[in-house]
Amino acid sequence: MLYLVKFWRLIQVSIPSSKLQFKQGENKLYGLGIVKGLLVTLKNFVRKPATINYPEQRAPQHSRFRGEEFAWYEERCTGCASCAKFCPLGIIHIETSPSEANIPEGDSYKLEAFDIDIARCMFCGFCVEVCPYDALFMGSGFEEAQYSRQDLVLDKIKDQREGKNKSPSTWFRPQLEAQKYIPLSGTEMKWDDAGREEWTYHPTKRPKRDLLSWRNKNFKNKGEN
Incomplete structure (x- = not known):
């Protein structure tokens, strides 16, 4: 409530009363942009902070984080x-x-x-x-x-x-x-x-190829040409 009172006093001081009226032929209110901007400020004012007080508080660190060591x-x-x-x-x-x-x-x-x-x-x-x-x-x-x-x-x-x-x-x-x-x-x-991860062969994911028959077939085609 205190912030709203200060905001209303700010509008009264910075904007003359004659300006707080609709222009002739326009549906526009002077000072409305300031109100919209401060509404965004008030919305974020009550939002949970995304930062922490470092170094007293520390955010959780992922195990894959690459540090400077x-x-x-x-x-x-x-x-x-x-x-x-x-x-x-x-x-x-x-x-x-x-x-x-x-x-x-x-x-x-x-x-x-x-x-x-x-x-x-x-x-x-x-x-x-x-x-x-x-x-x-x-x-x-x-x-x-x-x-x-x-x-x-x-x-x-x-x-x-x-x-x-x-x-x-x-x-x-x-x-x-x-x-x-x-x-x-x-x-x-x-x-x-700290050993290396074991390598596992997945026969269902990699197609098998008979290298001997593939080589003989290629050499045979080259000989015919």
């Missing part, structure tokens, strides 16, 4: 540097040295450095997609502001040694969604649960 599992990494090769901006730096342990098992490289410069990263996710052993994940955190650009270079080996908590995103990891894993729940995901 990466979750790396050293136990799964072989130092192949596929992520660094496919990075379009070249922000991943990996240094390896020959390993003297477990060479028959494939552990022929020892990681000396694994750095990611998130100051230049556009978070396209190519490095996560091309990792053959699912050792690299997109993270879920986004509060990564720093005072120095040097602090934006993530030393993943140092984070691994210090036991930094990881919140891997389920983006490009449908097996984690099947497990109903929630990144920001505080539950630590074990590295052996």
Whole structure:
């Protein structure tokens, strides 16, 4: 009611009484546009707010959200540097040295450095997609502001040694969604649960083709021509 009284006083002050009349030959009332505009304002004034008071309140975050960080599992990494090769901006730096342990098992490289410069990263996710052993994940955190650009270079080996908590995103990891894993729940995901999703063949969706008969038929037609 108080807003309506203020609104009526505003109309009385800003619009002369002689103007609050119909023009001769026109069905138009001066000040009606202001009334319509303020009605929209009053309608939205009583509507439930769509925003929240961040950071005191936080909106629910989807498990596939790609944050400004990466979750790396050293136990799964072989130092192949596929992520660094496919990075379009070249922000991943990996240094390896020959390993003297477990060479028959494939552990022929020892990681000396694994750095990611998130100051230049556009978070396209190519490095996560091309990792053959699912050792690299997109993270879920986004509060990564720093005072120095040097602090934006993530030393993943140092984070691994210090036991930094990881919140891997389920983006490009449908097996984690099947497990109903929630990144920001505080539950630590074990590295052996981060395996690649099992590939299933659907014979009803893909037509079968006898490649041998198809090849013989094509070569026979070429010979006749």
